[in-house]
Amino acid sequence: MFPVASLLTILILPLLIAGSAIEVGNSPITLSIARRLDFSDGPINLLQHDKARVAALKNSSSKDHVGSAPLTNFAVGYVAAVHVGSPAKTYSLIVDTGSSNTWVGAAAAYVKTSSSVNTGQPVSVIYGSGSFSGTEYTDTVSFGSGLTITKQSIGVASTSIGFTGVDGILGLGPEGLTKGSLINSPTTTIPTVTEKLHSEGIIPEMVVSVSFEPTKSRTVTNGELTFGGTDATKYTGSIAYTPVTTEYPASTYWGINESITYGSTTILSSNAGIVDTGTTFLFIASDAYTRYQSATGASLDTATGLLLISSAKYKALKNLDFHIGSETYTLTPNAQIWPRSLNTYLGGSSSAIYLIIHDIGTPSGEGFDFINGYTFLERFYSVYDTTKSRVGFAKTKYTDATTN
Ligand SMILES: *[C@@H]1O[C@H](CO)[C@@H](O)[C@H](O)[C@H]1NC(C)=O
Ligand SMILES: *[C@@H]1O[C@H](CO)[C@@H](O)[C@H](O)[C@H]1NC(C)=O
Numbered sequence: 001m002f003p004v005a006s007l008l009t010i011l012i013l014p015l016l017i018a019g020s021a022i023e024v025g026n027s028p029i030t031l032s033i034a035r036r037l038d039f040s041d042g043p044i045n046l047l048q049h050d051k052a053r054v055a056a057l058k059n060s061s062s063k064d065h066v067g068s069a070p071l072t073n074f075a076v077g078y079v080a081a082v083h084v085g086s087p088a089k090t091y092s093l094i095v096d097t098g099s100s101n102t103w104v105g106a107a108a109a110y111v112k113t114s115s116s117v118n119t120g121q122p123v124s125v126i127y128g129s130g131s132f133s134g135t136e137y138t139d140t141v142s143f144g145s146g147l148t149i150t151k152q153s154i155g156v157a158s159t160s161i162g163f164t165g166v167d168g169i170l171g172l173g174p175e176g177l178t179k180g181s182l183i184n185s186p187t188t189t190i191p192t193v194t195e196k197l198h199s200e201g202i203i204p205e206m207v208v209s210v211s212f213e214p215t216k217s218r219t220v221t222n223g224e225l226t227f228g229g230t231d232a233t234k235y236t237g238s239i240a241y242t243p244v245t246t247e248y249p250a251s252t253y254w255g256i257n258e259s260i261t262y263g264s265t266t267i268l269s270s271n272a273g274i275v276d277t278g279t280t281f282l283f284i285a286s287d288a289y290t291r292y293q294s295a296t297g298a299s300l301d302t303a304t305g306l307l308l309i310s311s312a313k314y315k316a317l318k319n320l321d322f323h324i325g326s327e328t329y330t331l332t333p334n335a336q337i338w339p340r341s342l343n344t345y346l347g348g349s350s351s352a353i354y355l356i357i358h359d360i361g362t363p364s365g366e367g368f369d370f371i372n373g374y375t376f377l378e379r380f381y382s383v384y385d386t387t388k389s390r391v392g393f394a395k396t397k398y399t400d401a402t403t404n
Helices: 043-062 193-199 286-296 311-315 340-346
Strands: 007-013 020-023 029-037 076-085 088-096 117-127 130-142 148-161 168-171 207-212 223-227 236-243 255-262 265-275 282-284 307-309 320-324 327-331 357-359 370-372 380-385 390-395
Touching: 043 117, 043 340, 076 223, 117 148, 148 168, 148 193, 236 255, 236 380, 255 286, 255 370, 265 282, 265 286, 282 286, 286 307, 286 357, 307 311, 327 390
Parallel strands: 007 223, 088 168, 265 370, 282 357
Antiparallel strands: 007 029, 029 076, 076 088, 076 130, 117 130, 130 148, 207 223, 207 380, 236 390, 255 265, 255 320, 282 370, 320 327, 380 390
16 A cells, blocks of 8 residues: 555635625635555556546536536645534545536545534446436535535435545536436536525635645645635736636636647647636647657657657757636746656656647547646646636746755
8 A cells, every 4th residue: 555645735714704805704614635545556556547537527418318517637736624514523525626416435434423414316427437326415515614605416426436536526627527326317407505605695706716836745735716706816927717617628628718838839729618726637639649749859758648758858948838818828838848756657767858738639629628737736726716707817826846
């Protein structure tokens, strides 16, 4: 068994009064979350998990069949401590913007308490690298004092595959992704935790904001999740918003339009893709990937499956610019490489330089041309706004930092 990393990070949940975006008091509600690297399948599972997730995310659009939903990669993730029941038991749940069902019972069994109500509905979600099935309950869900939802629908797993060391998922994606998860009501959707926080008047808007920070180690990372607003201490400048894309299938997720350039070379013309906390690498359509590989002079490394560059080519690397709305978000050369201190976790050589851009496996123009995963989100603050159907980004003090 490999130890599960337990990186304590802080999750700030500003308490917001319904109707006004006022943060109550000077003591935000915090809960610790862990950034987790799972090596239970051996060291080289990150890319494989990502690829399985990517394939299922793209294909889940064709998911009119019962029980299908996006897949999730949980080799790397942020885990929130979520309290369920009365008295509450605490579960470690993966923070996932790419899926929307919240469920427990993978590692630690669900404990029925006085607030647990079995709805009798079978529930199941199939993820690319795992699945769960069980029964729907409603229960009290809390993120700390003050942020308590009553009668939240949760899945209680009787079986689950692919979730070593975590208890389930905190689903932060759009409600539509829950369609099909209730086996006997295939057209029914389940209000998400974000929607329930709003409908119970606990947050003024259905907004979730995420702060990730680059890390060189398995064991020290700060991440922060804010429900109902944004945390101005976590970004610089202002947040720019872009509408959720109308292009299918990206439109079923937190999907946006963007174009990508490398120096003066166009890598991807404006197309739709998604923003996803549950994907580790940055995926782009195959033709865009080929252009990026050619422009950087990188070679495909067979040991890791990642693009590899020499230090001379690294020194010559140019900015990779993401054009979203009227803004440009730049990944500097250093932001385009995997942290070298984590190379061996990918099965790579400790002195090699690997790029974080990977091939989505299908050509551009299919409505799913990129996934801005964790390696993008650790450089930009991100905001997922259900109320206004938009996604926001802002720079942070880590945007241009040399950390890798
Ligand atoms: C996509 O999903 C459909 C329906 O579940 C399945 O038949 C098909 O094989 C999947 N395609 C890929 C590329 O996974
Ligand atoms: C996104 O791109 C598609 C395809 O080019 C276009 O139809 C759409 O208007 C764009 N904007 C949004 C918000 O979807």
